[in-house]
Amino acid sequence: xxxxxxxxxxxxxxxxxxxxxxxxxxxxxxxxxxxxxxxxxxxxxxxxxxxxxxxxxxxxxxxxxxxxxxxxxxxxxxxxxxxxxxxxxxxxxxxx
Amino acid sequence: xxxxxxxxxxxxxxxxxxxxxxxxxxxxxxxxxxxxxxxxxxxxxxxxxxxxxxxxxxxxxxxxxxxxxxxxxxxxxxxxxxxxxxxxxxxxxxxxxxxxxxxxxxxxxxxxxxxxxxxxxxxxxxxxxxxxxxxxxxxxxxxxxxxxxxxxxxxxxxxxxxxxxxxxxxxxxxxxxxxxxxxxxxxxxxxxxxxxxxxxxxxxxxxxxxxxxxxxxxxxxxxxxxxxxxxxxxxxxxxxxxxxxxxxxxxxxxxxxxxxxxxxxxxxxxxxxxxxxxxxxxxxxxxxxxxxxxxxxxxxxxxxxxxxxxxxxxxxxxxxxxxxxxxxxxxxxxxxxxxxxxxxxxxxxxxxxxxxxxxxxxx
Numbered sequence: 001x002x003x004x005x006x007x008x009x010x011x012x013x014x015x016x017x018x019x020x021x022x023x024x025x026x027x028x029x030x031x032x033x034x035x036x037x038x039x040x041x042x043x044x045x046x047x048x049x050x051x052x053x054x055x056x057x058x059x060x061x062x063x064x065x066x067x068x069x070x071x072x073x074x075x076x077x078x079x080x081x082x083x084x085x086x087x088x089x090x091x092x093x094x095x096x
Numbered sequence: 097x098x099x100x101x102x103x104x105x106x107x108x109x110x111x112x113x114x115x116x117x118x119x120x121x122x123x124x125x126x127x128x129x130x131x132x133x134x135x136x137x138x139x140x141x142x143x144x145x146x147x148x149x150x151x152x153x154x155x156x157x158x159x160x161x162x163x164x165x166x167x168x169x170x171x172x173x174x175x176x177x178x179x180x181x182x183x184x185x186x187x188x189x190x191x192x193x194x195x196x197x198x199x200x201x202x203x204x205x206x207x208x209x210x211x212x213x214x215x216x217x218x219x220x221x222x223x224x225x226x227x228x229x230x231x232x233x234x235x236x237x238x239x240x241x242x243x244x245x246x247x248x249x250x251x252x253x254x255x256x257x258x259x260x261x262x263x264x265x266x267x268x269x270x271x272x273x274x275x276x277x278x279x280x281x282x283x284x285x286x287x288x289x290x291x292x293x294x295x296x297x298x299x300x301x302x303x304x305x306x307x308x309x310x311x312x313x314x315x316x317x318x319x320x321x322x323x324x325x326x327x328x329x330x331x332x333x334x335x336x337x338x339x340x341x342x343x344x345x346x347x348x349x350x351x352x353x354x355x356x357x358x359x360x361x362x363x364x365x366x367x368x369x370x371x372x373x374x375x376x377x378x379x380x381x382x383x384x385x386x387x388x389x390x391x392x393x394x395x396x397x398x399x400x401x402x403x404x405x406x407x408x409x410x411x412x413x414x415x416x417x418x419x420x421x422x423x424x425x426x427x428x429x430x431x432x433x434x435x436x437x438x439x440x441x442x443x444x445x446x447x448x449x450x451x452x453x454x455x456x457x458x459x
Contacts, residue, residue: 050158053188054184054187055185055187059157062156062157
């Protein structure tokens with residue numbers, strides 16, 4: 001029997017909601033950030049294209065938070081995800 | 097019947113569209129479209145029902161191509177933007193040129209890092225053109241101050257001319273399948289040996305359909321040790337180039353244009369190389385009516401002093417009316433129109449965001 005892959009809630013900013021039929025959040029299945037982005041690419045390709053470039057890297061001015069921690073401050077793509085975690089997509093701060 | 101003049105104005109804060117009757121007495125402005133996002137390239141495609149295209153260089157969410165089918169009243173993203181193949185290793189940083197291709201729905205797109213993309217369906221899907229994008233030189237090109245950009249795409253039957261900064265001029269004579277560097281006579285004043293096979297900082301290339309063998313180039317000039325490398329002409333389809341800079345106050349500049357009805361009449365905006373503003377803080381467009389043998393300063397109506405702006409490589413265009421008007425946009429957000437081929441200038445809009453590109457068409 002295979003272990004069920006945990007469900008992760010991804011919070012989508014207003015500017016990107018037209019990439020997922022207007023929904024403010026989508027559910028994806030992954031055990032780490034790399035798997036989450038692959039699942040996003042499969043199920044929401046337009047959303048994925050806005051968040052990652054064509055090399056698969058998260059765009060420079062996009063931040064992905066696992067609960068309250070920026071994935072860049074954790075283990076990057078290898079940041080583990082657990083059932084019930086929330087990933088928040090946010091544009092980086094700009095302005096003075 | 098074509099009776100409206102339409103301008104696409106790509107700015108740091110989005111795309112604006114200006115429109116006027118053919119007399120060009122009063123332009124109305126709409127926009128910004130793709131608000132808050134820099135627009136470096138635009139195309140007014142007049143093949144069939146006019147369509148407007150613009151790149152939208154979103155620092156957060158990546159590149160988009162915007163399209164309007166109602167002359168710029170509203171824009172929508174196309175279904176996709178150019179993107180490198182997944183295993184290529186390069187990622188799109190900007191779109192610097194959008195041009196009409198050979199077939200009715202074909203578009204060509206020059207991007208940063210320098211590569212060429214083609215769409216066969218009006219911008220909804222894109223494929224990389226490998227002949228130049230994977231050229232043996234491609235990984236040796238270097239970014240100029242603006243980035244490693246393919247900014248010029250000129251088609252002439254089976255010939256395709258490309259301008260790359262910093263890469264030089266590349267020529268295809270088989271419809272874009274293969275390309276060769278064609279830079280003989282184009283100096284790279286920033287290299288110990290300025291006359292290299294490739295790697296020149298070409299700023300813009302222009303041609304006229306009535307003189308297909310001839311090309312004009314604004315190259316990166318402004319080197320006292322190498323005077324005259326900035327403004328060039330070729331009479332053999334770009335295989336060799338010679339200087340036509342004599343008589344200009346500076347051979348540094350960005351845009352170069354050809355008069356729509358006269359292949360001998362060309363326009364440049366000389367800039368002081370260190371500040372990239374007009375000499376003596378007094379803006380002027382310079383015109384040659386003999387293919388670059390001599391030049392005349394056109395400044396009537398432009399500020400006489402205390403003016404410090406840059407006109408970027410795609411920020412000048414000319415309409416195709418009988419007595420054409422030139423248009424240029426400035427990095428300080430002014431849009432100027434020069435009636436009668438630049439004889440008399442007036443400011444159409446004086447407080448736009450910094451202007452990257454200006455395209456005009458009569459529709």
